[in-house]
Amino acid sequence: MSDATTSLALDTDPDEPGDVDEDAAPAFDPFERPTGWSHSRGLLFGEMLVFALLSLVAAFVLSYDAVVLAADPAAVLSCDVNAVLSCGTVAQSWQAQLFGFPNAFLGLVAEPVVITTAVAALGGTRFPRWFLFAAQCVYGLGVVFAYWLLTQSMLVIGALCPWCLLITVSTTLVFASLLHWNVLEDNLYLPRRVQARLLAFVRSGAYGYLVAAWLVALAVLVLATYGPSLLA
Template identity: 55%
Template structure:
């Protein structure tokens, strides 16, 4: 694996503290090189998600257990994406466009997968919770929640890095 050039990735010098933080993030997943772990995990996972999405658009109905497993795995993926986002935002103190794109796309895919799984009753929820979740989806409240969530991320990034973004 080729190590990323952190200086060009973050547009300037990267302090020893930032490098150490990157190493801790990568080491959490057993990867020794900075940021390479996130890239490799994304390269492995995203084609699977795209394949499921394209197949779903063509009318393929996956078994309930498969979609439940996909939800669990993608939930772990969204947790990982937000862990990296937090590390970049607060520990490392620098964001790259790819990090922001991954956070946004992972959020939208997670919301869509959850929407489909609730609508199709794939999550093995108790009947009462499933009915409530289905009503929530039917009322498009999930769209409202995701919109507010994405806007709050944009606000957080803008508040923290606004002068560098618009400077």
Template identity: 55%
Template sequence: MNPTAPAFAPDLLDDRPERVGRSRRNAFVVMLASSLLSLVASLVLSIDAVRLAADPDVVLSCNINSAISCGAVAQAWQASVLGFPNAFLGLIAEPVVITLAVASLGGVRFPRWFMNAAQVVYLIGFGFAYWLFAQSFFVIGSLCPWCLLVTVSTTTVFTSLLRVNIMDNTFGLRPALHERLCGWLRMGVDYAVEVVWFVLLAAAILLKYQAVLF
């Protein structure tokens, strides 16, 4: 007598929907945590901007040395590109990102046009954050710790949103390309690239300012 065949073969079960759901949740958790950190940093920078407007000679708590100086960055023209402190933009944008992340964690599915618009808007914010970093690094010659936190959190929010949009195929990619990109996401390629990028940024900062920092 042949042995009774098992009712199912666990290795043949398709757990992809569960994996995708878990990956989406993780992405929104990262997005929520990052946007909260960015909101705190924007609040601190906004308060410092008001203090500097009242007294240009005020000494800020993060004025550590010539390399790490929030005051030097805040008093440069790049800190108020639109005529008011850039930090005010964070106070406007981050609550929107927090709402998006919380709603998505609660099961809300936003329409494709909204997610595409969010990606485009945050791409602009991503580019603006790195333009400010480049200005601080190459032109102003000083770095602001709170600004660096905004740069890092903007990066993680942008990549988290991009991850979700790729998994949901919000961009309307061809099936073959979509499956290839999802395969890279499942392998964690995006996380690896993000870690390498942050390591390179940290190395660049240490190499340029090592004489002052150590």
């Protein structure tokens, strides 16, 4: 074989170092932000806006009811449906005034902040990383408080407040939407390996199924605890 032929054979060897395969797929970046409507600013902050508004309405109604009960402890509230679904029973418990005033007043303060943040984000405002991280932590405390009140209602007080249930569901969904966004934007100051795994979980669509399963489990828990008594 001539030297020219040998040289040509070496140049066309696909295993030769330095050769570039133009058809090879680019390396997968585990930190690449997923795209699509389900991961969009409009959807996630739109969800936050809707559910924060629902929580604000519920907090306003509960605050009004607290004032009514303060004036007349024997008053019958519009959501006093039966022995199980009874806002009055829950409102007159010590758990409903854990800090010395009706818990609903906290919602009147917190939810407008969430609503303002969501509206600003939908308008294109980009908040600093620390702000959204702090918002996630503070709202997380609110979710923990909402579920503490729910367990107290079910296990200690023995009655459920429909408006309180709405707040529990709404705060859960606001927290979930904010967490979705913060994972996408890497706002949680997590170790790189943890961030990559969470991003992969969100990218796969499993996060949405997890949130839906959580709400279904919550509904099943309420039905299993009270059953027909809810409508008696």
